[in-house]
Amino acid sequence: MGRPSQLLFLFFIVVLINIVDRCNGALLPLPMHLLRPQTGCHGHKIDGVSCLSWRFAVETNNLRNWKTVPAECEDYVGNYMLGHLYRQDSKAVTDQAILYAKSLNLTGDGKETWVFDVDETVLSNLPHYSQHGFGAKPYDSVAFNAWVETGKAPRLPESHNLYVTLRSLKIKVVFLTGRPESQREVSEANLRRAGYNKWEKLILRGEKDVGKLAVVYKSEKRRELEKQGYKIIGNIGDQWSDILGNSTGSRTFKLPDPMYYLS
Amino acid sequence: MGRPSQLLFLFFIVVLINIVDRCNGALLPLPMHLLRPQTGCHGHKIDGVSCLSWRFAVETNNLRNWKTVPAECEDYVGNYMLGHLYRQDSKAVTDQAILYAKSLNLTGDGKETWVFDVDETVLSNLPHYSQHGFGAKPYDSVAFNAWVETGKAPRLPESHNLYVTLRSLKIKVVFLTGRPESQREVSEANLRRAGYNKWEKLILRGEKDVGKLAVVYKSEKRRELEKQGYKIIGNIGDQWSDILGNSTGSRTFKLPDPMYYLS
Incomplete structure (x- = not known):
């Protein structure tokens, strides 16, 4: 490959990683921007707290008397x-x-x-x-x-x-x-x-x-x-x-x- | 670009479109598989019924006496x-x-x-x-x-x-x-x-x-x-x-x- 197509290749790899990263927040903890969903992407399982399920428990009044949103x-x-x-x-x-x-x-x-x-x-x-x-x-x-x-x-x-x-x-x-x-x-x-x-x-x-x-x-x-x-x-x-x-x-x-x- | 790098380029374009497609279910209605989320991808807005919000309304008892899940x-x-x-x-x-x-x-x-x-x-x-x-x-x-x-x-x-x-x-x-x-x-x-x-x-x-x-x-x-x-x-x-x-x-x-x- 010539240098321009190598750069193009690199560019697409970077774009690809960025997009896939959105669906793997728990595996790749590097924040790309401040407001990044930590769950989402079709509700796939993540390690630790599932914020989707935390919100479900909150909104259905199953979780009560909580003081702050989990960090x-x-x-x-x-x-x-x-x-x-x-x-x-x-x-x-x-x-x-x-x-x-x-x-x-x-x-x-x-x-x-x-x-x-x-x-x-x-x-x-x-x-x-x-x-x-x-x-x-x-x-x-x-x-x-x-x-x-x-x-x-x-x-x-x-x-x-x-x-x-x-x-x-x-x-x-x-x-x-x-x-x-x-x-x-x-x-x-x-x-x-x-x-x-x-x-x-x-x-x-x-x-x-x-x-x-x-x-x-x-x-x-x-x-x-x-x-x-x-x-x-x-x-x-x-x-x-x-x-x-x-x-x-x-x-x-x-x-x-x-x-x-x-x- | 030579032929191999053109093919590589095409390959990444196809992969990219496929991944982005996941986040645009409402815009690209072609089903990739039978059980495809119709919302998701960080809760972005879709046209018509939002199934995420429908489920919120159901689970919080705001929506009552419904007969079937919306098609x-x-x-x-x-x-x-x-x-x-x-x-x-x-x-x-x-x-x-x-x-x-x-x-x-x-x-x-x-x-x-x-x-x-x-x-x-x-x-x-x-x-x-x-x-x-x-x-x-x-x-x-x-x-x-x-x-x-x-x-x-x-x-x-x-x-x-x-x-x-x-x-x-x-x-x-x-x-x-x-x-x-x-x-x-x-x-x-x-x-x-x-x-x-x-x-x-x-x-x-x-x-x-x-x-x-x-x-x-x-x-x-x-x-x-x-x-x-x-x-x-x-x-x-x-x-x-x-x-x-x-x-x-x-x-x-x-x-x-x-x-x-x-x-």
Whole structure:
């Protein structure tokens, strides 16, 4: 072979290794770029933690009370959150929620209500988490609250579509969040900025709610809504603690969130 | 370039196209082999149904009352079920169940009980479903019952590991199945053949249970267990109807099953 074709040969070998490498992340640990899936490629087995199966266990509520994303899965979760799949998974959920809402025989009595969680449900904190290891680093309340105070969380577009549909069906919207009352103003501004222009209530943790488990606090608040005459026909959140407990609503929907766990 | 290096060049082009093709299933619909993932390759977006997101919606109980696997996802589900991922996902669940069981302060009073579903939980009907479209074809009760009557369903190894652990902890095992009483004998023989040698009860649908929703039938049977003094410390199944309803047990575990839905 002449020198040009030798170079061509070398070029293709390098390209080939690069492509095959994508399917052998566990065997060839050299990172080619920062956000590299550590599993994938048709779910082939890899050594150590399978991040796909870890996410399955998380999203099905089999794995509970976990503190951080396993270090091995930081890149996997980052890829998932920044890529198409997070959005597609979200859409798979909100498509069902929209179908369900449209299938209801609504009375239009003004009491039919849908409960939305806020963070990672109607608003996305991905701009923050993308700078903090996608949940692989321990929760940093100072940094997170500084982010919240910017009021710049974008909407999760799929949830916004659901919100628009519910509003068109004259279903009342209640936002029920674990954020504290001290963040009411910035939360309201952020919601409006993100395209949520009207709601029946925005419920935040008051003084008496501090320290309660999310599942307890949210159950109590939903029970209060029912006592006030609201009928919770739907309830959506990214955490199981949003949709388990009592007064959960006629039907619940679980959005994806492999970044953190709240009990 | 000389003729040999031209051939070499062509060879690498062909190899390259073949490898890249794996990541572009939706663009290049020519099937290379029967069981080809229709998504995968790091969860890139494909046109039409995303089988990954469909499975997410199914396993999180967002998508309910579905009749068959979408036709587009037959190959995806087949790959999933026959490949490593189904087993890895199952292990991610049973690992948590084993950790949980070992963490309990057991009294050893002989009343501590774990409820197992049977099909796709302790026994696998994959030999049957692999011949019937992995759930993409409508349920065929004649063919399925003929398969059950062979008594040859293998165990799901991950569930068997859990079973062995529970037995070593002196926890009683109850099998609670939607199979009818008429299949008691063959079910018992199949369970023994698959390595489940001892159990406290095998509960099948009696005459009065025919036609009941699985979630109702199973709730009633668990309630009866509690009335008999059993304490259900754990409950595992592949269907949400195994672990929702009443008397669900102190903790529930959801195994993967993208092949069928029972309400």
